[in-house]
Amino acid sequence: MPFLRFPFSLLLMLSLLAPVPAPAANQPFIPAAPTVAASSYILTDFNSGKVLAEKDPDKHVAPASLTKIMTVYVVFRELKAGHLSLDEKVTISQNAWETSGSKMFVEVNKQVPVEDLLKGVIIQSGNDASVALAEHIAGSEQTFAAMMNEQAARLGMYNSHFENSMGLPSANHYSSARDLAILARAVILEFPDYYRWDSQKEFTYNGITQQNRNQLLWRDPSVDGVKTGFTDEAGYCMVASAKREDMRLISVVMGTASPNARANESQSLLNFGFRFYETHRLYEAQKPLAEARVRKGAVSKVAAGLAEDFYVTAPRKQFNELKAETQIGQPMIAPVNPGDVIGQLTISLGGETMASTPLVALDAVPEGGLLRRLYDAALGFLEK
Numbered sequence: 001m002p003f004l005r006f007p008f009s010l011l012l013m014l015s016l017l018a019p020v021p022a023p024a025a026n027q028p029f030i031p032a033a034p035t036v037a038a039s040s041y042i043l044t045d046f047n048s049g050k051v052l053a054e055k056d057p058d059k060h061v062a063p064a065s066l067t068k069i070m071t072v073y074v075v076f077r078e079l080k081a082g083h084l085s086l087d088e089k090v091t092i093s094q095n096a097w098e099t100s101g102s103k104m105f106v107e108v109n110k111q112v113p114v115e116d117l118l119k120g121v122i123i124q125s126g127n128d129a130s131v132a133l134a135e136h137i138a139g140s141e142q143t144f145a146a147m148m149n150e151q152a153a154r155l156g157m158y159n160s161h162f163e164n165s166m167g168l169p170s171a172n173h174y175s176s177a178r179d180l181a182i183l184a185r186a187v188i189l190e191f192p193d194y195y196r197w198d199s200q201k202e203f204t205y206n207g208i209t210q211q212n213r214n215q216l217l218w219r220d221p222s223v224d225g226v227k228t229g230f231t232d233e234a235g236y237c238m239v240a241s242a243k244r245e246d247m248r249l250i251s252v253v254m255g256t257a258s259p260n261a262r263a264n265e266s267q268s269l270l271n272f273g274f275r276f277y278e279t280h281r282l283y284e285a286q287k288p289l290a291e292a293r294v295r296k297g298a299v300s301k302v303a304a305g306l307a308e309d310f311y312v313t314a315p316r317k318q319f320n321e322l323k324a325e326t327q328i329g330q331p332m333i334a335p336v337n338p339g340d341v342i343g344q345l346t347i348s349l350g351g352e353t354m355a356s357t358p359l360v361a362l363d364a365v366p367e368g369g370l371l372r373r374l375y376d377a378a379l380g381f382l383e384k
Helices: 008-017 064-080 094-098 114-122 127-138 141-155 177-190 192-199 259-276 370-383
Strands: 040-045 051-055 089-091 111-113 202-205 208-211 223-231 235-244 247-256 277-283 290-295 301-305 310-315 323-328 341-349 352-361
Touching: 040 177, 040 259, 051 259, 064 114, 064 127, 064 141, 064 177, 064 192, 064 223, 064 235, 089 114, 089 127, 094 127, 111 114, 114 127, 114 192, 114 202, 127 141, 141 177, 177 192, 177 223, 177 235, 177 247, 192 223, 223 259, 235 259, 247 259, 247 277, 259 277, 290 323, 290 341, 290 352, 301 341, 310 341, 310 352
Parallel strands: none
Antiparallel strands: 040 051, 040 247, 089 111, 202 208, 223 235, 235 247, 277 310, 290 301, 301 352, 323 341, 341 352
16 A cells, blocks of 8 residues: 655654654663552553553453443433433332442432432442432333443443442443443543542532542542442452543552552552653644545545544653654545545554554545546556
């Protein structure tokens, strides 16, 4: 596949991104990720998706109350779709009231606003609140679990299956560190207005004040979520997210030994990521980066760009060493639709690929007239 020649303006921009590399001796040292005392874990960048540290990230593990991240995600989607409102009253069933484990302390037959129940799930980790929301939305927890699994499949959480809304142990109820990072990113990205509740340190309901179990909210002002969990089977687990300047990281630790351990191991991962890496947006979505040839179309070229903003995570102090390269495939045959993949943008550092993303058509190119189609057909034949 031939490489496209950049226009001068783009070459000038890329020359600023990719000057002559500095001597290797001057390059910053990136140590190995810290040793984390957890059965599995992952550290990812929110914007680029780059994995900075991991151990058995796809291992099936009991998610305990981290399950509730999916519960609130489903509720948030129902709110966004207009099927639910924050002030809507939920009648608490006997089943919800009897749920074992951590509680919000709702009472049977009381009507509780959806917003209070959400805070009871997010801040207090109330199993009773989770079941009440599940029953209100889907009629039963079993049906609600099917909704949870539908969203897991849509998000690409291929190592997850949910059987209840609160995370109590069940034979076929599992997730993975990677899947939980994917889910946390979806919550933060899609529902920033609701995500703010994850950083709330306490919530009072029915005269009972309970504190958020996320100890990092008190230790690190950059941490603003997400959720903790514990069962005997799962151990102590945590999904944490922190934002420092324009960089956000998500860490997941599963199966640690204590509440302090899950906080300490999460903090260790986050500090490592922020200390040794940085993330920047290199290109905006829908901005022309190159051109691709089009045959049998009303015009002979189409602008190529990116469908979404493109972020890259690289070792600190090495962004000036990045090199960008576009690769365009064979000429497109009209009609061309916006979003059609027509090439690839690759970012490399020291010969190693750091990130790549498809180049897509930014405009539509309809079929050309008969003469244009015949001319391009003959030209294609001669070029063979």
